[in-house]
Amino acid sequence: MSKLFWEDFYQGRVFEHGPRRLPRAEMIAFAAEFDPQPMHLDEAAARATMMGGLCASGWYLCGIVMRMIVDAFAHDAASMGSPGVDEVKWLIPVRPDDQVRLRATVIETRASKSRPEMGIVRFRHEVVNQAGEVVMWLENPILFGRRGASA
Amino acid sequence: MSKLFWEDFYQGRVFEHGPRRLPRAEMIAFAAEFDPQPMHLDEAAARATMMGGLCASGWYLCGIVMRMIVDAFAHDAASMGSPGVDEVKWLIPVRPDDQVRLRATVIETRASKSRPEMGIVRFRHEVVNQAGEVVMWLENPILFGRRGASA
Numbered sequence: 001m002s003k004l005f006w007e008d009f010y011q012g013r014v015f016e017h018g019p020r021r022l023p024r025a026e027m028i029a030f031a032a033e034f035d036p037q038p039m040h041l042d043e044a045a046a047r048a049t050m051m052g053g054l055c056a057s058g059w060y061l062c063g064i065v066m067r068m069i070v071d072a073f074a075h076d077a078a079s080m081g082s083p084g085v086d087e088v089k090w091l092i093p094v095r096p097d098d099q100v101r102l103r104a105t106v107i108e109t110r111a112s113k114s115r116p117e118m119g120i121v122r123f124r125h126e127v128v129n130q131a132g133e134v135v136m137w138l139e140n141p142i143l144f145g146r147r148g149a150s151a
Numbered sequence: 152m153s154k155l156f157w158e159d160f161y162q163g164r165v166f167e168h169g170p171r172r173l174p175r176a177e178m179i180a181f182a183a184e185f186d187p188q189p190m191h192l193d194e195a196a197a198r199a200t201m202m203g204g205l206c207a208s209g210w211y212l213c214g215i216v217m218r219m220i221v222d223a224f225a226h227d228a229a230s231m232g233s234p235g236v237d238e239v240k241w242l243i244p245v246r247p248d249d250q251v252r253l254r255a256t257v258i259e260t261r262a263s264k265s266r267p268e269m270g271i272v273r274f275r276h277e278v279v280n281q282a283g284e285v286v287m288w289l290e291n292p293i294l295f296g297r298r299g300a301s302a
Contacts, residue, residue, distance in 0.1 A: 034214035036221055037230065050231050050294075058233065059210070059217050063185035066210050070187055079188065080201050082209065085239035085289075138236075143201075 004077035005147040006119030009106050017072035018101030019130070022056060022064065027096055030060040055093035061100075061136055062088065065125050068102035069142075078145030080118060088138040092129070099130045107139070117149035155228035156298040157270030160257050168223035169252025170281065173207060173215065178247055181211040206244035212251075212287055213239065216276050219253035220293075229296030231269060239289040243280070250281040258290070268300035 031040035035057035038045035046054040094100065108122040121144060126137045182191035186208035189196035197205040245251065259273040272295060277288045 030214075033218070035217045037225065037232075039232065057217070058235075059214050062213060063181075063210050066186045066208070067184070074188065081188075081190065082241070084209075084241050085236065087238065088236035088291075090233070090235050140239075 004073060004144070006078070006109070006111075006121065006144040007147050008077075009109055009119075009121040009144065011106050011109060013106045015072045015104040016101060017068040017104075019099040020064065020068065020101065021097060021099045022060075022094065024054070024096030027054075027056045027060060030063070031057045035059055051093050053093075054096060056095075056098075058088070058090040058136070061090070061094060061127060062138065064100065065102060065127060065136075065138060069104060069125065072102060072104060074142070080143035080145060082140055082142045085138055085140040086122070088136070090136045092133055092135040094127075094129065094135050098135075100127050100135065102126070103128060111146075112143075117146055118143055119146055120144075155224060155295070157229070157260065157262075157272065157295040158298050159228075160260055160270075160272040160295065162257050162260060164257045166223045166255040167252060168219040168255075170250040171215065171219065171252065172248060172250050173211075173245065175205070175247030178205075178207045178211060181214070182208045186210055202244050204244075205247055207246075207249075209239070209241040209287070212241070212245060212278060213289065215251065216253060216278060216287075216289060220255060220276065223253060223255060225293070231294040231296060233291055233293045236289055236291040237273070239287070241287045243284055243286040245278075245280065245286050249286075251278050251286065253277070254279060262297075263294075268297055269294055270297055271295075 039049040039051040040057045043054045103126045105124045112118040122141045124139045126134050129135050190200040190202040191208045194205045254277045256275045263269040273292045275290045277285050280286050
């Protein structure tokens with residue numbers, strides 16, 4: 001068992017995952033359900049927008065980040081969820097069939113004062129495309145169980 | 152035509168949408184794709200977690216917020232997208248078949264210095280459940296075209 005506890009997430013530790021291709025159909029299907037705006041739905045309509053062509057909804061990319069977090073480390077960790085997100089920046093449009101990878105860096109860790117069985121880890125999650133550009137990043141805290149604590 | 156431009160989003164203006172029911176199957180389908188953790192996938196497994204039962208992924212709720220933003224006002228506005236999110240707080244678990252509504256309040260507006268055809272509007276988006284509780288909120292800037300500007 002290689003299960004990860006709070007103690008395993010030291011400052012500066014990096015987790016990587018991917019690359020993962022973002023198919024046009026998946027991008028559009030997400031937008032149709034959650035973000036039906038022209039730049040996310042239709043190539044011709046998108047060309048007339050500031051984005052200059054079809055691009056992924058920023059919220060789809062957040063979903064992709066979450067999935068890569070799970071696949072990279074959370075599936076094998078004593079993860080207890082997250083209270084929120086500190087900041088998200090969408091920097092560069094993500095296009096159909098772009099290939100992206102996750103680089104998750106631990107930027108801070110602290111024990112919980114109120115819950116000794118738990119600790120908090122703040123991450124900076126960067127999404128990097130096939131050209132090596134950081135297309136978005138987000139920072140958020142994730143809660144983890146501590147090694148040896150009974151939940 | 153009631154199309155909304157930057158000038159229409161004055162500080163304190165509130166847009167509301169909903170209620171919208173969040174079906175169990177939709178909640179689980181999202182989690183299976185983007186956030187496959189026990190508390191979002193399986194009732195029995197979720198009962199053993201800190202969440203005390205199946206609850207929606209926070210990212211699914213962000214998607215629902217975005218969809219309600221589009222349905223409430225963005226579909227009829229000169230919306231030009233958003234550079235990111237300032238903060239998200241997930242406060243109370245959202246359960247299968249909860250009914251939620253959006254309350255979007257304009258908290259700040261400013262013209263763009265570099266792009267005279269565009270303005271920035273900062274919103275606080277609150278999600279309220281059937282018991283009147285704010286279950287989550289997020290704040291973010293959205294860009295809108297200005298009235299009479301040629302894009």
